[in-house]
Amino acid sequence: MITEQLEIIRLALEEDLASGVDVTTDWLVETSLVGEAWIEARENAYISGLNTVKEVFAAIDPEVVVTPLCEDGAKVRPLNRVVSIFGKASSILKAERTALNFLTHLSGVATRTAELVEIARPYGTKVWCTRKTTPGLRRLEIEAVRAGGGDTYRDSLYSKILIKDNHLSIIGGIESLAKRLEGDLDAEMNLREGKIEVASLYELDVAVRMGWKKVLLDNFAPEQVREAVERYAKDVSLEASGGIHLGNIREYAATGIEAVSVGELTHSVDSIDFALEVDWSVN
Incomplete structure (x- = not known):
């Protein structure tokens, strides 16, 4: 330990x-x-x-x-x-x-x-936790998630890049991000290895055109997730997050989404x- x-x-x-x-x-x-x-x-x-x-x-x-x-x-x-x-x-x-x-x-x-894993498994959907953990207990709680068959995309701010909505708001939106990436020496690696959060199908389209290979669909309804999967799942790793719980995870998993992240795994059990x-x- x-x-x-x-x-x-x-x-x-x-x-x-x-x-x-x-x-x-x-x-x-x-x-x-x-x-x-x-x-x-x-x-x-x-x-x-x-x-x-x-x-x-x-x-x-x-x-x-x-x-x-x-x-x-x-x-x-x-x-x-x-x-x-x-x-x-x-x-x-x-x-x-x-x-x-x-x-x-x-x-x-x-x-x-x-x-949750038992419900999602027949659809091939992974179950991930978020960083909404008990202060001081994050590593133990992530270990517990893994004991239950789940995982996490990242365990800390320093482990992986994830551009969130507030990042985009501060820099002026997703279009401004596209401009900032021009000439950025780290852009190619970050586009391949990092992840960006989008709040609409329009932002998803922009993110994919930019070259992002991993995208988080934030607070998408199941029908919007299904549309995103149909458009891009062959080329982009898609994760859905926001409001997903025991009562509706089957509906999300049935869309064919690669992964869902569930905050309640660590903050409300x-x-x-x-x-x-x-x-x-x-x-």
Whole structure:
């Protein structure tokens, strides 16, 4: 796990355990008490976040043994155990809520992604997330999307070029962009590798004449997406975005669009219900 993700875990634990203090556990539970615990699903779900769960417990107590019982991307049913845990009771109790918070949220992302992917797959349409992620959790949420069978076009502003509507507004519109590209030494590569967002079929026509090979159709209705696909899908990679969700993704996928990006994958999903159960009879 990379350093920035470990820092997120540290911050999450710090807001729950100032300097490692849990006043209830420290008062009631002997530090010598050792036992077993496990995390089980309480509903149907696709799993993501198992490595994060391990790192949460390791941050509290490196001697706690955490064993995943499945892999990220696995489908589980109610009462299926996903993690087994052995170690000090006090350590397990201190890590419990933070570990569950990550697991429930990330599995919620993976589960919703898997639901959308299942609908879109027969049409050959890919499901991508956007940059509308929880601050600090982007890499973990993208991993969760991938666990559910989805992906993303770009994970940051520094990774790939994507010209958005506000870029065009600031420079004077898509026609002004065409003029700015004349004589630009980087234009050929950016036209081939980058992507431009368009808000109408007219802007799509202009973008294709300019030479863009990847185009994002922003807030197009399904019938407009179908028209765009019929015109240019053989030569241009087309993605649809804006207002796409579980209730209408089939209509978009049926247009033959290559990919759809769905903001709700990371900003509006329901968490999955998991519980940590304990067994101290081994003592």
